Amino acid sequence: MSTNTYSPIHVIGGGLAGSEAAWQIASAGVPVVLHEMRGVRGTDAHKTDGLAELVCSNSFRSDDATANAVGVIHAEMRLAGSLIMASADRNQVPAGGALAVDRDGFSDAVTAAIQNHPLITVVREEVQGLPPREWDLAVIATGPLTSPSLAAAIQAETGEDHLAFFDAIAPIVHRDSIDMDICWYQSRYDKVGPGGTGKDYINCPLDEEQYNAFIDALIAGDTVGFKEWEGTPYFDGCLPIEVMAERGRETLRHGPMKPMGLTNAHNPTVKPYAVVQLRQDNALGTLYNMVGFQTKLKYGAQAEIFRMIPGLQNAEFARLGGLHRNTYIHSPILLDKTLTLKSRPGLRFAGQITGCEGYVESAAIGLLAGRFAAAERKGEALSAPPATTALGSLLGHITGGHLVSDDEPGKRSFQPMNVNFGLFPDLEPGSIVKPEGVKRFRGKDKTIMKRQLLSARALKDCASWLGRN
Numbered sequence: 001m002s003t004n005t006y007s008p009i010h011v012i013g014g015g016l017a018g019s020e021a022a023w024q025i026a027s028a029g030v031p032v033v034l035h036e037m038r039g040v041r042g043t044d045a046h047k048t049d050g051l052a053e054l055v056c057s058n059s060f061r062s063d064d065a066t067a068n069a070v071g072v073i074h075a076e077m078r079l080a081g082s083l084i085m086a087s088a089d090r091n092q093v094p095a096g097g098a099l100a101v102d103r104d105g106f107s108d109a110v111t112a113a114i115q116n117h118p119l120i121t122v123v124r125e126e127v128q129g130l131p132p133r134e135w136d137l138a139v140i141a142t143g144p145l146t147s148p149s150l151a152a153a154i155q156a157e158t159g160e161d162h163l164a165f166f167d168a169i170a171p172i173v174h175r176d177s178i179d180m181d182i183c184w185y186q187s188r189y190d191k192v193g194p195g196g197t198g199k200d201y202i203n204c205p206l207d208e209e210q211y212n213a214f215i216d217a218l219i220a221g222d223t224v225g226f227k228e229w230e231g232t233p234y235f236d237g238c239l240p241i242e243v244m245a246e247r248g249r250e251t252l253r254h255g256p257m258k259p260m261g262l263t264n265a266h267n268p269t270v271k272p273y274a275v276v277q278l279r280q281d282n283a284l285g286t287l288y289n290m291v292g293f294q295t296k297l298k299y300g301a302q303a304e305i306f307r308m309i310p311g312l313q314n315a316e317f318a319r320l321g322g323l324h325r326n327t328y329i330h331s332p333i334l335l336d337k338t339l340t341l342k343s344r345p346g347l348r349f350a351g352q353i354t355g356c357e358g359y360v361e362s363a364a365i366g367l368l369a370g371r372f373a374a375a376e377r378k379g380e381a382l383s384a385p386p387a388t389t390a391l392g393s394l395l396g397h398i399t400g401g402h403l404v405s406d407d408e409p410g411k412r413s414f415q416p417m418n419v420n421f422g423l424f425p426d427l428e429p430g431s432i433v434k435p436e437g438v439k440r441f442r443g444k445d446k447t448i449m450k451r452q453l454l455s456a457r458a459l460k461d462c463a464s465w466l467g468r469n
């Protein structure tokens with residue numbers, strides 16, 4: 001069959017995700033119309049009209065595919081013929097173990113490849129509402145700064161509670177880095193709640209001296225300011241913890257750090273002065289978020305200050321906290337496993353608007369949305385990538401891996417997420433074994449081996465998903 005017999009798929013937004021989605025669709029032999037508003041209307045952060053403009057840092061983060069989840073997703077995307085990765089590789093600048101790029105060279109390479117592809121037509125226009133019904137297959141990839149009229153249309157379709165304009169991110173900790181000789185499992189007042197056991201939270205106890213030192217550190221910590229166009233998005237129930245600490249030394253002890261209804265299982269006769277609670281964040285139970293700890297502290301300050309909390313002294317963070325202008329939908333409720341809006345068959349979402357975070361992750365979700373859309377147009381079945389791959393674990397998190405919390409204000413517990421090993425299913429029991437000839441095999445060595453095994457498994461499973469082995 002000639003490729004031109006397919007009617008086009010419309011991709012809205014020519015950023016990291018939309019460019020990758022368009023490329024994947026065209027590479028499958030299906031025509032694409034890519035609608036990008038820059039050139040006609042700008043955003044508050046973009047400075048050029050180039051496709052896939054990097055709005056801030058020029059780094060794609062670690063390129064280590066042997067033991068880093070970001071490096072693994074790079075490698076999987078390269079295997080899948082990613083335009084974003086090929087353009088990054090061709091425009092690399094020295095950055096140690098990271099993949100950093102010449103931002104203009106990178107964006108120029110993506111723009112040229114898209115514009116020169118015979119199956120892709122680029123239209124410079126703002127799409128102001130949901131795609132018309134005659135665009136039977138479409139992908140919305142308009143990013144964190146989706147134009148207001150399209151955002152309003154998405155909100156009308158999904159419901160007010162299911163589109164956020166700011167994220168309010170509390171740090172997420174790898175469960176296996178929490179010291180359970182200090183912490184204990186308990187829900188406040190042992191409440192069982194829907195789906196709970198009465199032991200759903202991990203609790204970290206602080207005595208008065210530790211609490212005061214923690215508050216001093218919070219108040220002294222360096223913070224990131226808001227950009228002028230972001231405004232100051234503080235709303236009830238969602239103040240950064242350092243702002244709460246500044247409002248009064250006892251504020252946190254009467255808020256997210258209140259000790260009431262909790263008994264330290266390791267020391268039941270001594271009431272903690274304050275308690276930090278962590279709640280399970282993903283269905284796998286590998287990640288826990290710090291309840292109520294959204295923050296504007298700089299990343300370096302966060303890691304240092306949060307490791308002052310007893311039990312978190314060796315905490316490994318899957319994600320640090322933040323508060324940014326960011327348009328994103330409540331994907332675990334709204335999207336099916338192929339990124340299609342359940343209420344509008346044929347309409348997919350891709351990129352940061354789905355609740356992933358970062359250039360690479362946005363492009364990765366664009367890659368998947370593009371492949372799913374092309375397969376649908378061609379009447380082919382396309383299974384989702386296995387959960388053991390970086391692509392599959394990120395997709396799984398967005399479309400259902402996150403646990404929705406019943407007890408947080410606003411019920412907006414789904415927050416943007418980077419790819420990290422906490423999203424991967426665990427290894428088979430007994431996979432981590434001391435290598436022959438090695439005398440001391442410490443916790444750190446086991447962690448490195450675990451990451452290596454997870455990486456190798458992911459790459460092997462991704463290759464088989466793509467029919468490459």
Ligand SMILES: Cc1cc2nc3c(=O)[nH]c(=O)nc-3n(C[C@H](O)[C@H](O)[C@H](O)COP(=O)(O)OP(=O)(O)OC[C@H]3O[C@@H](n4cnc5c(N)ncnc54)[C@H](O)[C@@H]3O)c2cc1C
Pocket residue numbers: 012013014015016017018035036037038042043045046052053055056057058125126127128141142143144145146147150325350351352353357358359360362363
């Ligand atoms: C200020 C800021 C700083 C950031 N810094 C970093 C960083 O350092 N590192 C990192 O990894 N991530 C960073 N991010 C996140 C980054 O934006 C995303 O990771 C990435 O660009 C998202 O890719 P995307 O394709 O989803 O969205 P984008 O790359 O933003 O692409 C969306 C595109 O859609 C277009 N568009 C919007 N509305 C419409 C419409 N109605 N019709 C047609 N076109 C439309 C936009 O013009 C844009 O080109 C930052 C985000 C912001 C806002």
